[in-house]
Amino acid sequence: xxxxxESQKMPNVYTILxxxxxxxxxxxxxxxxxxxxxxxxxxxxxxxxxxWNLKIVQQNNNDISDLLSFTDLSLxxxxxxxGPTHYRIETNGLxxxxxxxxxxxxxxxxxxxxITFTTxxxxxxxxxxxxxxxxxxxxxxxxxxxxxxxxxxxxxxxQ
Amino acid sequence: MTKxxxxxxxxxxxxxxxxxxxxxxxxxxxxxxxxxxxQPETALVDETINIEVDIEVTGKDGDRLVFAFxxxxxxxxxxxxxxxxxxxxxGSNMSLMDPEELDPVxxxxxxxxxxxxxxxxxxxxxxxxxxxxxxxxxxxxxxxSPDNPVNGTIFIETKVGxxxxxxxxxxxxxxxxxxxxxxxxxxxSFFYDPCIEVSGASGQAQNLxxxxxxxxxxxxxxxxxxVLTIRFDAMEDSTAxxxxxxxxxxxxxxxxxxxxxxxxxxTRTEMISGGDNIWYLTLWPPEYYSVPNGEIMSELLCNFQDxxxxxxxxxxxxxxxxxxxxxx
Numbered sequence: 001x002x003x004x005x006e007s008q009k010m011p012n013v014y015t016i017l018x019x020x021x022x023x024x025x026x027x028x029x030x031x032x033x034x035x036x037x038x039x040x041x042x043x044x045x046x047x048x049x050x051x052w053n054l055k056i057v058q059q060n061n062n063d064i065s066d067l068l069s070f071t072d073l074s075l076x077x078x079x080x081x082x083g084p085t086h087y088r089i090e091t092n093g094l095x096x097x098x099x100x101x102x103x104x105x106x107x108x109x110x111x112x113x114x115i116t117f118t119t120x121x122x123x124x125x126x127x128x129x130x131x132x133x134x135x136x137x138x139x140x141x142x143x144x145x146x147x148x149x150x151x152x153x154x155x156x157x158x159q
Numbered sequence: 160m161t162k163x164x165x166x167x168x169x170x171x172x173x174x175x176x177x178x179x180x181x182x183x184x185x186x187x188x189x190x191x192x193x194x195x196x197x198q199p200e201t202a203l204v205d206e207t208i209n210i211e212v213d214i215e216v217t218g219k220d221g222d223r224l225v226f227a228f229x230x231x232x233x234x235x236x237x238x239x240x241x242x243x244x245x246x247x248x249x250g251s252n253m254s255l256m257d258p259e260e261l262d263p264v265x266x267x268x269x270x271x272x273x274x275x276x277x278x279x280x281x282x283x284x285x286x287x288x289x290x291x292x293x294x295x296x297x298x299x300x301x302x303x304s305p306d307n308p309v310n311g312t313i314f315i316e317t318k319v320g321x322x323x324x325x326x327x328x329x330x331x332x333x334x335x336x337x338x339x340x341x342x343x344x345x346x347x348s349f350f351y352d353p354c355i356e357v358s359g360a361s362g363q364a365q366n367l368x369x370x371x372x373x374x375x376x377x378x379x380x381x382x383x384x385x386v387l388t389i390r391f392d393a394m395e396d397s398t399a400x401x402x403x404x405x406x407x408x409x410x411x412x413x414x415x416x417x418x419x420x421x422x423x424x425x426t427r428t429e430m431i432s433g434g435d436n437i438w439y440l441t442l443w444p445p446e447y448y449s450v451p452n453g454e455i456m457s458e459l460l461c462n463f464q465d466x467x468x469x470x471x472x473x474x475x476x477x478x479x480x481x482x483x484x485x486x487x
Binding site: 059064145 | 382442
């Protein structure tokens with residue numbers, strides 16, 4: 001009977017020791033300072049400035065890149081420290097959401113989900129098909145040209 | 160009564176009743192009769208037309224009228240139609256039915272059920288049933304019968320579409336409580352003959368009452384602002400271009416200011432072979448036809464040719480007609 005009681009007590013001792021060890025490790029860990037680089041948590045404006053060429057065109061998820069000379073379409077996006085400013089477009093007779101030069105803007109300069117192009121006559125918003133990589137080599141936008149039932153995705157690559 | 164019963168209880172209870180009723184009423188006449196339809200046989204584009212449908216209600220069951228109107232999708236009838244009725248027991252405005260509302264017997268949306276069971280008349284397609292329901296419940300008197308019907312008239316005001324078209328309009332009457340009974344006695348449809356002709360716009364009419372045209376554009380819906388791929392199957396109708404080495408797309412973009420024709424045997428119009436006598440050409444109409452500033456292209460007329468002068472048109476000898484189809 002006594003042996004049984006002793007064996008029942010043994011796990012309690014181990015449990016206590018384990019808890020003490022964990023607690024002490026926790027205090028040791030909490031004493032280490034975590035160093036965050038200066039500016040690491042700053043939010044930056046997504047940078048899409050530069051010359052972009054149209055590379056891939058999808059119509060309702062079908063690749064139609066080779067059916068018209070889509071690579072003749074190019075877009076030049078300008079930005080300053082506050083974000084997007086002007087854009088220039090060379091359509092060469094190809095369709096896009098806008099066909100004339102103007103200004104452009106993000107809906108959110110840090111986490112953009114859409115771009116609005118504004119000409120002297122109209123303002124057109126296109127959705128960013130994927131979150132753009134700031135300073136990256138490509139971005140893609142989705143929009144409708146005519147019937148809203150049809151979606152076009154244009155993927156641009158940096159020249 | 161629909162407020163008293165939940166949907167589940169209603170379905171079970173009603174199905175039992177309907178089965179019994181179906182046996183009893185197999186030899187009975189329909190609960191509705193459409194006795195006369197007054198509808199214009201012609202109209203101008205964008206004109207508002209008035210239609211009157213005389214109805215006899217010959218059964219006393221049910222109290223909320225359901226009425227559907229078959230019209231071309233290009234008319235956007237659900238947005239441009241108003242409807243009401245008068246009768247010997249009163250009248251009511253009729254409102255567009257919630258598209259989610261189900262026929263209580265089939266548990267299918269009313270418009271789908273009507274399309275499947277009544278069809279679309281002589282139209283080859285491009286039309287839709289638009290369903291309305293009475294705002295007010297009006298129960299026929301207990302002595303209503305084929306010999307003592309409730310007489311009424313449904314008044315429809317609708318605006319026809321902006322393009323030339325020939326189409327058959329249709330009408331359907333039922334009631335909401337019992338719904339579309341399997342024996343068909345609680346509903347009735349009627350297709351007006353002859354087809355109505357809407358004219359006044361430029362270009363030839365889209366004849367929905369004629370044979371279905373070739374499908375020449377691969378998109379289900381499109382406008383002339385979309386990138387269009389024209390597809391020509393030389394084997395369809397066994398055309399004289401079967402086995403051709405080259406096929407050219409001869410076309411006219413139609414604008415208010417007149418047509419822009421591009422009919423030449425150059426790389427601009429040369430179609431790409433897809434094999435098996437299928438030919439493709441992709442174009443963006445605003446650029447291809449140099450759309451005049453501010454003008455809208457109303458239709459595209461085309462034929463297919465080779466360099467030897469073989470020209471393929473539609474079976475009636477006219478150019479094939481391509482019209483915008485966008486219903487969103």
